[in-house]
Amino acid sequence: MVNSSIYPVKAEVKSLNFYYGQVHALKNINLQIPEKKVVALIGPSGCGKTTLLRCFNRMHDLYPGHTYSGEIVLHPDEVNVLSKDVDPIEVRMRISMVFQKPNPFPKSIYENVAYGLRVRGIRRRSILDEHVERALRSAALWDEVKDRLHSMAFNLSGGQQQRLCIARALAIDPELILFDEPTSALDPIATAKIEELTNELKKEVSIIIVTHNMQQAARISDYTAFMYMGELIEYDETGKIFTKPSKKLTEEYITGHFG
Amino acid sequence: MMAEESRKSRPRFKKRSLLYSDSRFGRFRRWREKLIELLLFLSAFASVAITFMIGFILIVESIEFFKVVSIWEFLTDTEWTPLFAEPRYGILVLLSGTVVTSFVALAVAIPIGSIVAIYLSEYASSRVREAVKPVLELLSAVPTVVYGYFALLFITPLLQRLNDEIPGFNMLSAGLAMGIMIIPYVSSLSEDAMRAVPMYLREGSYAMGATRLQTALKVVFPAAFSGITAAYILAISRAVGETMIVAIAAGLQPNLTFNPLDSASTITSYIVQVTLGDLPHGSIGYQTIFAAGLTLMCVTLFFNVLGHYLRRRFREIY
Numbered sequence: 363m364v365n366s367s368i369y370p371v372k373a374e375v376k377s378l379n380f381y382y383g384q385v386h387a388l389k390n391i392n393l394q395i396p397e398k399k400v401v402a403l404i405g406p407s408g409c410g411k412t413t414l415l416r417c418f419n420r421m422h423d424l425y426p427g428h429t430y431s432g433e434i435v436l437h438p439d440e441v442n443v444l445s446k447d448v449d450p451i452e453v454r455m456r457i458s459m460v461f462q463k464p465n466p467f468p469k470s471i472y473e474n475v476a477y478g479l480r481v482r483g484i485r486r487r488s489i490l491d492e493h494v495e496r497a498l499r500s501a502a503l504w505d506e507v508k509d510r511l512h513s514m515a516f517n518l519s520g521g522q523q524q525r526l527c528i529a530r531a532l533a534i535d536p537e538l539i540l541f542d543e544p545t546s547a548l549d550p551i552a553t554a555k556i557e558e559l560t561n562e563l564k565k566e567v568s569i570i571i572v573t574h575n576m577q578q579a580a581r582i583s584d585y586t587a588f589m590y591m592g593e594l595i596e597y598d599e600t601g602k603i604f605t606k607p608s609k610k611l612t613e614e615y616i617t618g619h620f621g
Numbered sequence: 622m623m624a625e626e627s628r629k630s631r632p633r634f635k636k637r638s639l640l641y642s643d644s645r646f647g648r649f650r651r652w653r654e655k656l657i658e659l660l661l662f663l664s665a666f667a668s669v670a671i672t673f674m675i676g677f678i679l680i681v682e683s684i685e686f687f688k689v690v691s692i693w694e695f696l697t698d699t700e701w702t703p704l705f706a707e708p709r710y711g712i713l714v715l716l717s718g719t720v721v722t723s724f725v726a727l728a729v730a731i732p733i734g735s736i737v738a739i740y741l742s743e744y745a746s747s748r749v750r751e752a753v754k755p756v757l758e759l760l761s762a763v764p765t766v767v768y769g770y771f772a773l774l775f776i777t778p779l780l781q782r783l784n785d786e787i788p789g790f791n792m793l794s795a796g797l798a799m800g801i802m803i804i805p806y807v808s809s810l811s812e813d814a815m816r817a818v819p820m821y822l823r824e825g826s827y828a829m830g831a832t833r834l835q836t837a838l839k840v841v842f843p844a845a846f847s848g849i850t851a852a853y854i855l856a857i858s859r860a861v862g863e864t865m866i867v868a869i870a871a872g873l874q875p876n877l878t879f880n881p882l883d884s885a886s887t888i889t890s891y892i893v894q895v896t897l898g899d900l901p902h903g904s905i906g907y908q909t910i911f912a913a914g915l916t917l918m919c920v921t922l923f924f925n926v927l928g929h930y931l932r933r934r935f936r937e938i939y
Contacts, residue, residue, distance in 0.1 A: 419828060426746070454830040465825040468844045477839070478829040530829065 371437050372397040372538060372568040373418070378432035378444075380413055380422070380592075387413050389592045391432070395538070400560055400569045402583035402600065404576060406620065409589040411572045415540050418443065418570065419457045420450035436537070455482065458531035459540040463547050464523035466515035466530075471507050474515045474526055478534035493533050500566075501529035502559055521552025528559065532567075539563070541571040545578065557582050576616055580604050588612045679918060682911035689905055695912065701875035701891075703909045710909065712916050714877045718792065718885035719920070722867050723860035725796025725881050726803055730856050733800075734807025735849070741808065742815040743837040754809070761805045769869030772798035777870065790872030790884035799866050803856045810855065814848025815841050847932045854928030858921045864889035888917045 373395040380388035388410045395401055403411035413422075420443065422428035433442045436456065443453045458478070466474050473480075475494045484490060494511070498504040503525045507518070515526055524544060531539055541560070545553040560569055560582050573579050579586050580600060587597040588607075596603065596612045607613045614620060687695070690710045698711025737757065741750050776794035781787050818841050826836040842849070872884025873894050886894070892910050900907045 421824060421828065424824070424827060451830050451832060454828055459828040461821055461825060461828075463821055465819075465821045467822065467825065467840050468846075477826070477831075480839075481829055481831045481835055527825070530825075534829065 370397045371395065373437065374433075374435045375414075375417075376433040376435065378414070378417060378430065378434065380410070380417065380430045381428070382413075383427045387592050388417075388430075391594050393587060393594060393597060395568060395570060396585065397437075397568050398564055398566070399584040400564050400571060400582055402579035402586045403570065403572045403589060404574075404579050404586060404615075405589035405595075406615070407574075410592040411587075411589050412542055414589070415542055415570060415572050418538065418540055419454050419459055420444070421459070423450050455534065456536060457538045457540065458534055458536040459542065460524070460527050460531050460544045462543045464520055464527055466518070466523050466526050469515060470512045471515050471518070471526060472511040475529045475533050477530060482534070494529075497529040497533035500532050500563065501525045502555065502562075503529055519552075521548050521555060524548060524552065524556060525559070528556070528563075532563070536567060538568045538570065541569065543572050543574060546574060553578075576604075588615060590615070676918065679911050679915045682908055683915045685903075686905065686908035686912045689908075690912075699877050701877075701886075703906050704895075708905070710912075711877070712888075712913065714875045715886055715888045715891050715913060716916065716920075717877050717879055718867070718871065718875075718887035719861055719889070719917075721792045721879055721881050721885065722796045722799060722863075722871060722887055723857065725793055726799035726860040726863070727853075727856060729797055729800025730803035730807050730860075731853060734804045734852070734856070735811055737804065737808035738811035738815060738849075738852075739837050739842070742812045743833060743841060754812075758805045758809060761802060763802070765802065765863065765865040766869070768798045768802050769795075769866040772866060772870035784882075787882050788872070788884050790870060790874075791882050792867075792871045792885055793881040795867045795869075795871035796881060798870065799860055799863050802863075802866070803859055806859055807852050807856050810852035811845070811849045814845040814852065817848065818844045850931045851928055854924050854931075857924050861920055861924070862889060862917065864893050868893050888913045 371394050375391050375393040375395075378388055378391040379386070391414060393414075403414060405411050416422055417430060418434060422430065430444060432444065434444050435442050441448060443457070467477060469477070472494055475497050476490045479490055479493055495504065498507065503522060506522060507526075510517075515523065518526060524547075528539075528544075545556050548556070557578065560571065563569060564584075571579075571583065583600045585597065586600045586603040588595045588603065588609075588611075590611055596607055596609045598608070603612060604616055607616065695710050695712055697713070698709050699713060700709035701711050701714035702709045741753060745753065772794040773790075776797050777787070777789060777791065780791070780794055781789075787793070815837075822840055822844055823836055826840040831839070867887045868890035871887065871890065873886050873890055874884055875891065876883055876885040878885055892913055895906070895910055
């Protein structure tokens with residue numbers, strides 16, 4: 363395991379266990395997320411990678427019967443985001459998320475990006491304008507939409523909608539962004555754009571990405587975690603995982619023997 | 622029998638052509654399909670035809686009425702006394718009663734219904750929802766005549782305790798009772814529309830750090846707007862067309878007023894009042910029913926078209 367060499371650390375998962383009702387979906391996960399790097403979570407369907415991702419911003423709190431124990435400590439202030447004393451809304455103000463399917467709100471492009479700021483009570487037009495423009499630029503969408511900021515977000519193409527969702531996630535200056543298979547609903551060109559984008563974004567923010575696509579993980583991530591049946595099998599630098607994995611199971615998965 | 626046997630002996634891919642082409646069985650099948658299609662068409666056609674027939678009769682009888690009374694007089698006169706020695710035919714008088722009672726009802730039903738819908742769809746646990754929804758829907762199952770007397774014998778005295786100048790028959794209490802009756806129409810349909818909003822849209826909002834209320838008001842409600850509009854339009858049509866409650870509790874004096882504390886007659890309560898009497902068939906007094914009915918139909922048609930337009934304009938794309 364590579365844990366000792368990861369520095370600086372942005373977040374630390376400590377003995378995380380997760381249950382969907384009676385089903386034990388995550389088994390004693392320990393993982394360190396480096397700062398300003400891309401971490402890919404890979405593994406076959408149902409291995410728990412999305413479940414793990416959604417622990418970071420407490421999405422599971424929305425559903426009764428989803429229970430968990432353990433810690434996810436966010437650095438530098440060492441707050442345990444899973445603690446009952448921590449308001450999930452506080453957590454989500456620091457950690458934003460991009461979903462599998464583009465899910466823009468039924469609002470204008472501008473209001474979609476400004477949503478996170480408005481939710482925080484920011485009303486000053488100048489601040490909103492500035493953040494919206496910066497977020498759209500970072501998401502490489504500004505040039506395409508700058509003349510129609512007030513038209514409905516649904517009029518954008520699928521790839522543009524997903525970049526809009528990325529802009530929305532960026533507008534709140536998050537410390538960590540969670541990507542849940544962000545390109546699985548997109549065509550290859552839109553996918554390439556988003557992969558390029560993650561490369562730019564990691565200069566500013568730490569990224570965790572769940573992906574089904576192993577080539578994608580190899581292309582864009584610095585570290586890769588391989589999960590299988592709710593367990594973290596191996597976690598290492600991406601190059602190492604894909605060239606000389608230390609576990610037999612990892613090797614079988616990346617060479618396509620199962621999954 | 623022959624067809625049955627040859628069907629079995631042939632290879633599988635032949636089955637289809639056999640069924641639909643020359644065998645007796647195939648012909649029966651096709652004939653039966655045609656028959657079913659015809660029956661389905663007729664039942665769809667019947668409802669459309671009946672609507673048109675009602676419209677036709679209303680128009681034909683109204684034409685007779687408008688031969689005597691000009692449309693201008695009908696729309697601008699400020700008195701409605703068709704049965705007096707010197708009859709006056711100002712529909713505005715009845716329309717004002719309809720507008721005021723409907724407005725009071727909607728002022729009750731739309732806010733409360735929407736709040737209930739937001740609570741049931743975004744806050745209540747499924748256990749609570751399953752329990753509350755049927756009970757709430759019972760409100761609209763109560764016969765309207767019961768609501769009428771509820772307004773007259775319960776709400777009106779209550780209002781009179783607040784202000785003893787309120788007359789025994791008034792539009793406010795009728796409108797309030799009507800509003801209570803309409804709440805489930807608004808809440809039930811709005812809740813269905815809001816629950817149809819996909820979970821990933823809500824998750825998107827929560828993931829941005831929004832609270833439940835922010836998610837409900839800023840994302841779910843706008844996303845469900847077209848369905849909610851449909852609920853509101855249905856509520857309006859229901860209020861405009863409601864008869865029994867206003868006939869019992871609002872008084873039957875044609876009265877051009879926009880003060881809900883007055884008593885007044887609405888279009889519907891006028892119709893019910895006149896039909897209860899013994900007007901000679903074909904008289905001008907009799908034909909006022911149809912002119913009033915036509916007006917009512919125009920009003921509800923207007924709202925239905927408006928609802929249709931709004932639904933298309935704000936159609937959600939998930």
